[in-house]
Amino acid sequence: MVHPKNLEDFDKMEKLFMNIGVKSWTVDVPCVTGRLKENVNFHLPPEQGGKYFKYGYGEGLHSGTKGYACGLHLIGIMSDGRVAKCTFYSDNPVGRIEDGLRKCWQRIRPVRLEELKCDCQYIELCRGGCRYRASLFGDPNGKDLYKCYYYDKIHCK
Numbered sequence: 001m002v003h004p005k006n007l008e009d010f011d012k013m014e015k016l017f018m019n020i021g022v023k024s025w026t027v028d029v030p031c032v033t034g035r036l037k038e039n040v041n042f043h044l045p046p047e048q049g050g051k052y053f054k055y056g057y058g059e060g061l062h063s064g065t066k067g068y069a070c071g072l073h074l075i076g077i078m079s080d081g082r083v084a085k086c087t088f089y090s091d092n093p094v095g096r097i098e099d100g101l102r103k104c105w106q107r108i109r110p111v112r113l114e115e116l117k118c119d120c121q122y123i124e125l126c127r128g129g130c131r132y133r134a135s136l137f138g139d140p141n142g143k144d145l146y147k148c149y150y151y152d153k154i155h156c157k
Protein backbone atom coordinates (compact mmCIF):
# COMPACT_ATOMS: atom_id res chain seq x y z
CA MET A 1 0.00 0.00 0.00
CA VAL A 2 1.28 3.40 -0.97
CA HIS A 3 1.08 6.16 1.64
CA PRO A 4 2.91 9.43 2.29
CA LYS A 5 5.43 7.82 4.66
CA ASN A 6 6.70 5.10 2.29
CA LEU A 7 7.00 6.90 -1.04
CA GLU A 8 10.79 6.60 -1.04
CA ASP A 9 10.77 2.83 -0.50
CA PHE A 10 9.35 1.54 -3.78
CA ASP A 11 12.54 1.42 -5.85
CA LYS A 12 14.28 -0.46 -3.05
CA MET A 13 11.32 -2.83 -2.58
CA GLU A 14 11.18 -3.56 -6.29
CA LYS A 15 14.89 -4.46 -6.39
CA LEU A 16 14.63 -6.58 -3.26
CA PHE A 17 11.54 -8.52 -4.39
CA MET A 18 13.02 -9.23 -7.80
CA ASN A 19 16.34 -10.31 -6.30
CA ILE A 20 14.75 -12.80 -3.92
CA GLY A 21 12.47 -14.21 -6.62
CA VAL A 22 9.08 -12.83 -5.60
CA LYS A 23 6.80 -13.77 -8.53
CA SER A 24 3.98 -11.31 -8.00
CA TRP A 25 3.75 -7.96 -6.22
CA THR A 26 0.52 -6.01 -5.98
CA VAL A 27 0.82 -2.28 -5.32
CA ASP A 28 -2.27 -0.25 -4.51
CA VAL A 29 -3.34 3.07 -3.01
CA PRO A 30 -5.64 2.65 -0.03
CA CYS A 31 -9.27 3.71 -0.39
CA VAL A 32 -10.07 6.53 2.01
CA THR A 33 -12.52 4.63 4.15
CA GLY A 34 -12.65 3.10 7.63
CA ARG A 35 -9.98 4.42 9.99
CA LEU A 36 -8.04 6.00 7.15
CA LYS A 37 -10.76 8.65 6.95
CA GLU A 38 -9.64 9.99 10.35
CA ASN A 39 -5.92 9.79 9.52
CA VAL A 40 -5.52 12.54 6.99
CA ASN A 41 -1.70 12.40 7.22
CA PHE A 42 -1.89 9.10 5.35
CA HIS A 43 -4.11 10.36 2.50
CA LEU A 44 -2.63 10.62 -0.98
CA PRO A 45 -4.43 12.55 -3.70
CA PRO A 46 -4.93 10.82 -7.09
CA GLU A 47 -2.31 12.92 -8.87
CA GLN A 48 0.32 11.77 -6.36
CA GLY A 49 -0.81 8.24 -5.53
CA GLY A 50 -1.61 7.28 -9.12
CA LYS A 51 2.07 7.46 -10.11
CA TYR A 52 2.89 4.45 -7.93
CA PHE A 53 0.89 2.03 -10.07
CA LYS A 54 4.02 1.83 -12.19
CA TYR A 55 5.32 -0.51 -9.47
CA GLY A 56 4.10 -4.04 -8.98
CA TYR A 57 4.37 -6.98 -11.37
CA GLY A 58 3.11 -10.47 -12.01
CA GLU A 59 -0.51 -11.62 -12.07
CA GLY A 60 -1.37 -9.74 -8.91
CA LEU A 61 -4.42 -9.75 -6.70
CA HIS A 62 -6.50 -7.73 -9.15
CA SER A 63 -5.96 -9.79 -12.28
CA GLY A 64 -9.12 -10.13 -14.29
CA THR A 65 -10.92 -11.33 -17.37
CA LYS A 66 -11.46 -9.50 -20.65
CA GLY A 67 -14.59 -7.40 -20.64
CA TYR A 68 -15.04 -7.28 -16.87
CA ALA A 69 -14.10 -4.81 -14.13
CA CYS A 70 -11.88 -5.70 -11.19
CA GLY A 71 -13.12 -8.35 -8.80
CA LEU A 72 -14.52 -10.95 -11.18
CA HIS A 73 -12.64 -13.70 -9.36
CA LEU A 74 -12.75 -12.20 -5.85
CA ILE A 75 -14.92 -12.89 -2.83
CA GLY A 76 -14.28 -11.46 0.63
CA ILE A 77 -15.07 -13.35 3.83
CA MET A 78 -15.10 -11.20 6.95
CA SER A 79 -13.95 -12.57 10.32
CA ASP A 80 -17.55 -12.43 11.61
CA GLY A 81 -18.86 -14.59 8.73
CA ARG A 82 -20.22 -11.93 6.38
CA VAL A 83 -19.44 -12.54 2.73
CA ALA A 84 -19.08 -9.69 0.22
CA LYS A 85 -17.82 -8.88 -3.26
CA CYS A 86 -14.59 -7.77 -1.59
CA THR A 87 -13.78 -6.62 1.91
CA PHE A 88 -14.50 -2.99 0.97
CA TYR A 89 -18.13 -4.03 0.54
CA SER A 90 -18.40 -5.58 4.01
CA ASP A 91 -21.23 -3.14 4.86
CA ASN A 92 -23.19 -4.49 1.90
CA PRO A 93 -22.73 -8.27 2.22
CA VAL A 94 -24.28 -10.82 -0.13
CA GLY A 95 -24.77 -13.28 2.70
CA ARG A 96 -23.07 -15.16 5.45
CA ILE A 97 -20.68 -18.09 5.41
CA GLU A 98 -23.52 -20.28 6.78
CA ASP A 99 -25.43 -19.69 3.53
CA GLY A 100 -22.65 -21.53 1.68
CA LEU A 101 -19.94 -20.01 -0.50
CA ARG A 102 -21.58 -21.20 -3.74
CA LYS A 103 -24.82 -19.33 -2.96
CA CYS A 104 -22.92 -16.21 -1.91
CA TRP A 105 -20.77 -16.35 -5.04
CA GLN A 106 -23.86 -16.61 -7.24
CA ARG A 107 -25.31 -13.47 -5.64
CA ILE A 108 -22.30 -11.35 -6.65
CA ARG A 109 -23.07 -9.49 -9.84
CA PRO A 110 -20.03 -9.18 -12.14
CA VAL A 111 -19.48 -5.66 -13.50
CA ARG A 112 -19.02 -5.45 -17.26
CA LEU A 113 -16.69 -2.78 -18.70
CA GLU A 114 -19.45 -1.54 -20.99
CA GLU A 115 -21.42 -0.43 -17.90
CA LEU A 116 -18.66 1.99 -16.88
CA LYS A 117 -18.44 5.66 -17.72
CA CYS A 118 -14.84 5.19 -18.79
CA ASP A 119 -13.98 6.62 -22.14
CA CYS A 120 -10.30 5.93 -22.60
CA GLN A 121 -8.15 3.71 -24.75
CA TYR A 122 -6.70 1.91 -21.71
CA ILE A 123 -9.96 0.40 -20.52
CA GLU A 124 -9.02 -3.24 -21.18
CA LEU A 125 -5.75 -2.77 -19.29
CA CYS A 126 -7.12 -0.63 -16.49
CA ARG A 127 -10.60 -2.20 -16.34
CA GLY A 128 -11.84 0.98 -14.70
CA GLY A 129 -9.54 0.53 -11.71
CA CYS A 130 -11.21 -0.04 -8.35
CA ARG A 131 -15.04 0.12 -8.32
CA TYR A 132 -15.08 0.95 -4.63
CA ARG A 133 -12.68 3.86 -5.15
CA ALA A 134 -14.85 5.07 -8.02
CA SER A 135 -17.87 5.07 -5.72
CA LEU A 136 -15.91 7.13 -3.18
CA PHE A 137 -15.47 9.66 -6.00
CA GLY A 138 -19.28 9.71 -6.28
CA ASP A 139 -20.26 7.13 -8.91
CA PRO A 140 -19.95 3.33 -8.73
CA ASN A 141 -19.80 3.24 -12.53
CA GLY A 142 -17.50 6.26 -12.78
CA LYS A 143 -13.73 6.59 -13.11
CA ASP A 144 -11.11 5.63 -10.56
CA LEU A 145 -9.14 8.88 -10.70
CA TYR A 146 -6.01 7.29 -9.27
CA LYS A 147 -5.89 5.00 -12.29
CA CYS A 148 -6.68 7.90 -14.62
CA TYR A 149 -3.59 9.70 -13.35
CA TYR A 150 -1.51 6.61 -13.89
CA TYR A 151 -2.66 5.99 -17.45
CA ASP A 152 -3.17 9.52 -18.69
CA LYS A 153 -3.95 12.73 -16.83
CA ILE A 154 -6.20 13.98 -19.58
CA HIS A 155 -8.88 11.44 -18.74
CA CYS A 156 -9.32 12.84 -15.25
CA LYS A 157 -10.72 16.11 -16.46
Ligand code: SF4
Nearest residue numbers: 118120123126144148
Ligand atom coordinates in the same frame (compact mmCIF):
# COMPACT_ATOMS: atom_id res chain seq x y z
S1 SF4 B 1 -7.79 5.28 -16.89
FE1 SF4 B 1 -9.61 6.23 -15.94
S2 SF4 B 1 -11.10 6.45 -17.64
FE2 SF4 B 1 -9.51 4.96 -18.30
S3 SF4 B 1 -10.37 2.93 -17.78
FE3 SF4 B 1 -9.06 3.61 -16.06
S4 SF4 B 1 -10.49 4.62 -14.63
FE4 SF4 B 1 -11.53 4.47 -16.61
